[in-house]
Amino acid sequence: MAARQMRLGLIQMAVHEDKLENVKKAVSLIKKAAEKGSSLIVLPECFNSPYGLKYFPKYAESIHQGDTAKALSTAAKENKIYLVGGSIPENDNGELYNTCTVWDPSGNLLCTHRKVHLFDIDIPGGIKFKESEVLKPGKKLTTFNIGPWKIGLGICYDIRFAEMAKLYCKDGCNLLIYPGAFNMTTGPLHWELLQKSRAVDNELYVAAVSPAQDASAEYVAYGHTMAIDPWGKILSSASFGEEIVYADIDLSVVEKMRQQIPLISQRRTDLYDTVLKD
Numbered sequence: 001m002a003a004r005q006m007r008l009g010l011i012q013m014a015v016h017e018d019k020l021e022n023v024k025k026a027v028s029l030i031k032k033a034a035e036k037g038s039s040l041i042v043l044p045e046c047f048n049s050p051y052g053l054k055y056f057p058k059y060a061e062s063i064h065q066g067d068t069a070k071a072l073s074t075a076a077k078e079n080k081i082y083l084v085g086g087s088i089p090e091n092d093n094g095e096l097y098n099t100c101t102v103w104d105p106s107g108n109l110l111c112t113h114r115k116v117h118l119f120d121i122d123i124p125g126g127i128k129f130k131e132s133e134v135l136k137p138g139k140k141l142t143t144f145n146i147g148p149w150k151i152g153l154g155i156c157y158d159i160r161f162a163e164m165a166k167l168y169c170k171d172g173c174n175l176l177i178y179p180g181a182f183n184m185t186t187g188p189l190h191w192e193l194l195q196k197s198r199a200v201d202n203e204l205y206v207a208a209v210s211p212a213q214d215a216s217a218e219y220v221a222y223g224h225t226m227a228i229d230p231w232g233k234i235l236s237s238a239s240f241g242e243e244i245v246y247a248d249i250d251l252s253v254v255e256k257m258r259q260q261i262p263l264i265s266q267r268r269t270d271l272y273d274t275v276l277k278d
């Protein structure tokens, strides 16, 4: 049973083209984060493959039989930690997804989350990306429990959708985790802001975990892995490089804030339900 206080280890790792090396790197950083007392460790979005449409089909594997899944299961078991395995391109009978796997300290697969909102945007002079050309969207929201903690999962673009976080809050979550890889157009403006917004709107902790920046990559990630408390305060954060960010979180901070600013009981659902139909 996990304690009301828990240390998060958020791994901002460099991701390159060699899949085996990426997985090995993840495993060694998981060990390091566990040695520093993390009981819940999180990897970034797309940690075994460079982020890009041309890579997904080549790097995709089964989340049940694949080598990456096996390595994550072993790492969780050997280090006796909960592991949110960032995401990998998943191949399920020829259909591809951007999928997060979650492992318990015995190495069992607790749950999986397939990115629900695919990253399809077009900002002229900024960034254009269309995940839906290659990937299918997930069809469910995903939560899991560690003792008194209830954790809601999203992947990257999912963080932009306030309704999803609100549903997690209504479902009892006190921590939201988003493996993500924002970019140099939207990252500097929105990455921190979105995390703080989700945290303050829902009075819970938020952690978002990016790959380290590789300036020579086709898709240049913003980095800046961070953890935000329910008040919107940054607990700890990284810059662009490879780094593990640690954050000690405490359930009483969530409980006290929800008592002091009782948003959950003050919601005017009578109004929202009649006015906002969509």
Ligand SMILES: O=C(O)CCC(=O)C(=O)O
Binding pocket: 045, 118, 119, 155, 156, 157, 158, 160, 180, 181, 182, 183, 186, 187, 190
């Ligand atoms: O929403 C954004 O600006 C970035 C999203 C993204 O990079 C992703 O979903 O992979």
